[in-house]
Amino acid sequence: MTVLDTCPFCPRLCRHVCPVTAATAREAATPTAIATVLRLVGEGKLPGELATAALEFCNGCGACARHCGVQQDVPALVRGRRDRPVPAALPALSVAGDERTIRVEVGTEGALGAANTPDALGHAAVMAGDQAHVDRVAAHFAGWTVLTGSHAIAEVLAAAAASAGRGLHVLMDAPPDGGPRFVTCWEGARGDDGQIACCGAREGYELRQPGIAGAMAAEGVRRMGARKHGCADSHCAAWLRAHAGDVEGPRADQPG
Ligand code: SF4
Numbered sequence: 300m301t302v303l304d305t306c307p308f309c310p311r312l313c314r315h316v317c318p319v320t321a322a323t324a325r326e327a328a329t330p331t332a333i334a335t336v337l338r339l340v341g342e343g344k345l346p347g348e349l350a351t352a353a354l355e356f357c358n359g360c361g362a363c364a365r366h367c368g369v370q371q372d373v374p375a376l377v378r379g380r381r382d383r384p385v386p387a388a389l390p391a392l393s394v395a396g397d398e399r400t401i402r403v404e405v406g407t408e409g410a411l412g413a414a415n416t417p418d419a420l421g422h423a424a425v426m427a428g429d430q431a432h433v434d435r436v437a438a439h440f441a442g443w444t445v446l447t448g449s450h451a452i453a454e455v456l457a458a459a460a461a462s463a464g465r466g467l468h469v470l471m472d473a474p475p476d477g478g479p480r481f482v483t484c485w486e487g488a489r490g491d492d493g494q495i496a497c498c499g500a501r502e503g504y505e506l507r508q509p510g511i512a513g514a515m516a517a518e519g520v521r522r523m524g525a526r527k528h529g530c531a532d533s534h535c536a537a538w539l540r541a542h543a544g545d546v547e548g549p550r551a552d553q554p555g
């Protein structure tokens with residue numbers, strides 16, 4: 300059974316884990332509603348532009364897919380239907396001398412310059428399973444060691460490393476032992492237990508939907524309540540700081 304055969308008839312069983320739904324309180328943002336619109340557009344019962352609007356609600360956090368009892372993957376469907384162009388050229392790698400280790404962070408003037416974003420590396424294409432682009436990234440970074448605190452950039456480079464099988468190393472910042480209670484969606488958004496499910500700064504969502512993404516950050520921290528909170532992802536930690544107060548986590552401007 301596919302998502303379009305299943306989710307439109309589901310009594311919104313994953314509604315409570317979708318961070319976009321929680322932040323917007325909009326039924327149209329639920330995974331069930333997204334799938335319903337896509338099905339009805341496919342049947343010619345709704346205009347096509349509604350499908351575009353429905354796809355833009357989802358930021359691919361994966362919470363619904365992890366919660367689903369019948370293994371339906373709404374974010375995979377959404378990624379496959381979005382029109383996200385593959386970058387025409389990958390950012391040039393520029394370092395002094397023979398240095399073969401670079402740090403890649405979002406929004407900072409690092410080794411990739413101002414084009415230092417997951418979108419510049421074609422994150423959406425990688426997540427959609429575009430193997431040709433994965434191979435391009437692998438060739439581009441072959442022989443480099445890349446440091447990053449951004450899960451989205453790490454996802455791109457990890458896929459490239461797995462494809463190349465050699466010559467590319469990706470190192471994620473790790474929460475320190477005995478440190479604060481870090482939350483991160485690196486290994487999966489967690490909404491069931493009240494932790495931050497997704498801060499919104501994922502797959503460029505904060506650029507396309509800044510209002511919703513800001514509300515997601517605020518809602519995520521509100522759910523954490525009095526518990527100490529933070530994020531092991533430098534990009535998300537910066538987003539949380541900007542929209543929900545002081546949040547612990549690595550800073551992109553710190554040396555790696
Ligand atoms: S992903 Fe699973 S729980 Fe969510 S709407 Fe679809 S069938 Fe229901």
Ligand code: SF4
Binds near residue numbers: 317328330357
């Ligand atoms: S992947 Fe995340 S944002 Fe998208 S529908 Fe599922 S829970 Fe909502």
